[in-house]
Amino acid sequence: MFHRIRRRRAEEEIAGILRRHAEFEAQIVANQLPPQHPAQPATAAEAPTGPAPVVDDFLPPELRVPSHDQVEGRMMPWPWPIVLDDEVVACAECGTYRDWLIISTRGQVWLRCRAGHQQLETRLGTAWFNRHSGPSDATHATFEDCLRHLGH
Template sequence: MFQRIRRRAKEPTDAQRKFAELHAQLQGQVPPGFGVPAPEPEAAAPVAVVDDFLPPELRVPSHDQVDGRMMPWAQPLVLDGEMAACAECGAYRDWLVLSTRGEIWLRCRAGHQQRETRIDTAWYNRHSGPADATHATFEDGLRHLGY
């Protein structure tokens, strides 16, 4: 009985036979256009060069052209399990977070500024949104944010 099963397995199946017949028919045939050199492309009319940059008034300065960035932070700022507070007036919320030259500074509503070493530029980049405006001076930026 097992010999019959083995003998049947050695014989090709119908699908294998049909594939072998089709392969034999297609052997030696070459697709049309194969081996013929491609025609030369037609010369196109010259295209006018267009400046694809935005106009100067719509361009945003890159990070190396800006002295710093700022964002408001209304809620209390908890760093390493403790709440950040102003060293001079004790304010613990409604901060202005400043990022300049790789340093982070906190500014309270009263105008006191202190360097915050527990925050780095990567933290600032993760938490800040896209810039909505650029300003020529620090005071212009403060006025824009309502400080």
């Protein structure tokens, strides 16, 4: 007896869902088609009455991110040692092997130690830099401003 009641309730729920779906579909079709006067023949395409309004959907300038051609280079801190070809990369002048600032500019990757020594690292490329860097959190007008921002 109870199985008949459950089956009837399930059938009523399914019928309600199908009815609501049909109503929703009818609303969508009604909103897409322009209303036609019964005496007017239906036309395939209506000509626009005027020019489309110009809408500025761009972000305001203070929220825009500069493109890659507007930026001289990118930097990221790298507090860990860098191991390339089974050897730890160390600064050529002071011997520091961790707490790097990695600079990507003009298709090259440079390493800068905390003491301010810079060296070109030919085994790293911009693809490596892009894979390991996160999104930029700030842009700076000068190299020194960026160094200050990153704590170097």
